Amino acid sequence: MYNETMYGLGSHRSVIRDLFEFGKKRAAEVGADKVYDFSLGNPNVPAPDGVKAAAEKLLAMPDNTALHGYTSAQGDANVRKAVADNINARFSAGVTPDLIYMTCGAAASLTVTLNALCEDGDEFILLAPYFPEYAVFVKAAGGTPVVVPFDEKTFAPDLTALKNAVTPHTKGIIVNSPNNPSGTVYTRETIERIAAILREKSAENGTHIVLIADEPYRELVYDDIEVPYLMNLYPDTAVCYSWSKSLSLPGERIGYIALSPRMYEVNGVYAAVCGAGRAQGYVCAPAMFQYIAAACVNEKPDIEAYRRNRDLIYSSLTEMGYDCVRPDGAFYLFVRSLEPDAGAFSDRAKNYGLLIVPGDSFGAPGYVRISYCVSHDMIARSLPAFRALIDSYKK
């Protein structure tokens, strides 16, 4: 009656969703103030004022048929120009509007890119720790995910393992920096080493491996850390962007794909992107939020709120004895589990009202992810629970 794979994807809840449901039940039992939900990556910082101002200005237009009408499939021409101009002003990347394809958010950017590229037998490399949906998207496009482990000291990819993972079937690699779940920002040196390996292996195998840069967290970095613009370091790059986190618009589903003008056969790849969007039923990205994103393309998120959260949770947990890498970006803290099984650790944390996600589905068993895109107050209130949790392992 139905497709078994799709049934599986729809009926097995993700660990994150399970925790979220548990939290709601637990809050009803013990009170919402005693549940500390660090499970979701839903920004708690409101959208900047510019979003509301842009929306109101658009709604005030005398005729709304253009506002709410179809845009061209690849996105409104002026919107694509605003995006290209913004990229070029910041990164001198030489992108043109006809290499921009507006999407319904980061997940759509990824699925459209993967469907545009993937042919039978293709492999896509995922660098652990990675966002679990990457594996879902690669398989749905007909590809095979190949996971490369990470260096547990730096959280950078294990480059020897990367070298060994590339085969003549490698079609692409997904790079996510700032990283979900670790909060790590890959250094320029790391990116350059990855690029060198891709170049060398592409030459060896006569292929063109596409670097898919998943960048929803690009604007969320602290302490003036550099986030290198990947298409400037490697020609065959597709940037998958979303305003979900940078403008706090995750529910509105708005983002883009930007192809490097230096990509091999770039016009063919762009046509395949248009074809994949069409085949998946993405007629155009939501029109009004295309215009809003273009109007707000230079707005900045309220980094300060996230930085204060990062500083509080990182310093407090480290002081208590937790082992965690200091996040330079995004709004996640990746903490070593206090027992080998991170699932069991997450379960024990529940007893203290702490909802934290085991790293297994991120390709990083032995760790948990803490999303600190929550109120500063909740973090402060949760600290005794984190202390009680670590103390429980000392008994």
Next chain:
Amino acid sequence: MYNETMYGLGSHRSVIRDLFEFGKKRAAEVGADKVYDFSLGNPNVPAPDGVKAAAEKLLAMPDNTALHGYTSAQGDANVRKAVADNINARFSAGVTPDLIYMTCGAAASLTVTLNALCEDGDEFILLAPYFPEYAVFVKAAGGTPVVVPFDEKTFAPDLTALKNAVTPHTKGIIVNSPNNPSGTVYTRETIERIAAILREKSAENGTHIVLIADEPYRELVYDDIEVPYLMNLYPDTAVCYSWSKSLSLPGERIGYIALSPRMYEVNGVYAAVCGAGRAQGYVCAPAMFQYIAAACVNEKPDIEAYRRNRDLIYSSLTEMGYDCVRPDGAFYLFVRSLEPDAGAFSDRAKNYGLLIVPGDSFGAPGYVRISYCVSHDMIARSLPAFRALIDSYKK
């Protein structure tokens, strides 16, 4: 480097898009007032005032994190309740909110439904004349489209041909009434006959053929014509709805899938729908327009404007000698080509500034589609061109 099928879909413009581009060029040459573009199905009637009012009310909320935040993957619970309540109030269908899945518009409703259902070797029946993207969507889901011809007198499906087209591999059938491109509304009797064939053949083959009701034009009917609610006539029905036409929001990509509570294994199918949406990267339908659609679920489109257009173009063309079926719904007039090759006819029409779409890609060679969702004034101004066109065939 890229997927050849996707490249083909992205690089070969549709006939409709070709006409649109021609129109822009022609307008620059001879003046926009001498080009009569009847090619696109983009509503010219503005969104009702309720849309703007709902948007302004939502934007006035003190905290926008909930407004722009993720909804659950299947759609906000209150929105799904509003949709189910609306369906039940109008059609007594017994739909529950947990059988509603909010989508990014009709195309997404269709691709998600097809991906949820389709397994290797499955066939989907398309009733000519049909919207050309149906074939694209069926193939992208891994299925095979099987086209059933129509009765040239009534524009209803040829039921004998339908009976012969059903095989043990038939997974579904797409029914689109009011119909694009013909404007026909299938009568209750026609629907009952289709349902009887599906029932008989399902029993014979031990299958459950899903009737996929593509209903973006449900609210656009004239003269109080009845549009039967298909899940009340056939249990295994999935309704694919969109507010693109009924609220004039085509660019905002908002719609839903409603599964019949009487569908075989309905909870499994719903889970597969959720899984297909996830695999295609549809994290959730655009949040703010979910809330707007719920607030406007009882709003009516300005049918009167379309009815005036229908009356003018149908009566004028019929009087001139064109052979066309009187449309009861949607905003399309389907006209018999004045020569066997509708492409050649469409080309000749261009010389008179008339942009009309050949029916070949709709599975109806020998016809052209005229979209009358344009200004009444443009229709009036175009009439001499239509007269000159038919006269040119009398010489």
